[in-house]
Amino acid sequence: SAVISQKPSRDICQRGTSLTIQCQVDSQVTMMFWYRQQPGQSLTLIATANQGSEATYESGFVIDKFPISRPNLTFSTLTVSNMSPEDSSIYLCSVEGVGTSHYEQYFGPGTRLTVT
Amino acid sequence: GESVGLHLPTLSVQEGDNSIINCAYSNSASDYFIWYKQESGKGPQFIIDIRSNMDKRQGQRVTVLLNKTVKHLSLQIAATQPGDSAVYFCAESSQGGKLIFGQGTELSVKP
Numbered sequence: 001s002a003v004i005s006q007k008p009s010r011d012i013c014q015r016g017t018s019l020t021i022q023c024q025v026d027s028q029v030t031m032m033f034w035y036r037q038q039p040g041q042s043l044t045l046i047a048t049a050n051q052g053s054e055a056t057y058e059s060g061f062v063i064d065k066f067p068i069s070r071p072n073l074t075f076s077t078l079t080v081s082n083m084s085p086e087d088s089s090i091y092l093c094s095v096e097g098v099g100t101s102h103y104e105q106y107f108g109p110g111t112r113l114t115v116t
Numbered sequence: 117g118e119s120v121g122l123h124l125p126t127l128s129v130q131e132g133d134n135s136i137i138n139c140a141y142s143n144s145a146s147d148y149f150i151w152y153k154q155e156s157g158k159g160p161q162f163i164i165d166i167r168s169n170m171d172k173r174q175g176q177r178v179t180v181l182l183n184k185t186v187k188h189l190s191l192q193i194a195a196t197q198p199g200d201s202a203v204y205f206c207a208e209s210s211q212g213g214k215l216i217f218g219q220g221t222e223l224s225v226k227p
Binding site: 104106 | 150152157158159160161162165205207214215216217218219220
């Protein structure tokens with residue numbers, strides 16, 4: 001499986017500010033995803049980060065709030081814009097297709113965001 | 117809409133016993149299922165997967181069973197150890213890509 005790192009690992013931010021989260025993979029991957037995990041909850045897909053084109057957002061998530069970049073096959077960023085306390089969550093990136101079976105998804109360690 | 121849910125939010129077992137974690141899914145078109153383990157402060161860790169053309173798959177101390185008739189998925193952990201304590205998520209997808217996650221079951225192993 002791929003080694004996935006995220007920066008920062010955690011942060012405490014003031015409302016109204018923005019935070020950019022980085023995801024780095026140690027090998028080239030086709031598919032990268034961003035998820036949100038609210039406290040005590042399951043994972044919800046925010047968007048698919050497409051290399052060379054705009055991200056594909058899931059229902060309830062918009063580009064203005066969660067802009068995503070994917071400049072190459074090993075790196076992506078997610079920005080949480082104009083934050084409010086409701087944005088306090090763990091944000092996770094994942095990659096697909098690195099394992100022996102197609103469709104396997106592997107996750108980074110997550111970024112724990114607290115908005116005050 | 118599509119959903120994947122779990123029957124039991126918490127499960128407590130004695131060390132050495134077998135654990136069974138259940139999951140129900142609602143999308144009959146789902147063709148791929150994964151179990152993840154998430155320890156506190158970490159990202160989900162891939163455990164085992166199964167495709168819809170199979171009804172059973174075994175790994176090291178883990179077995180996944182798929183019953184497409186009733187749209188039910190289970191994860192069996194043999195000889196449960198304290199290190200197995202975590203939250204377990206099932207997830208499903210159709211034709212690859214987007215994963216839909218269940219709500220999670222917290223497994224607690226008593227020594």
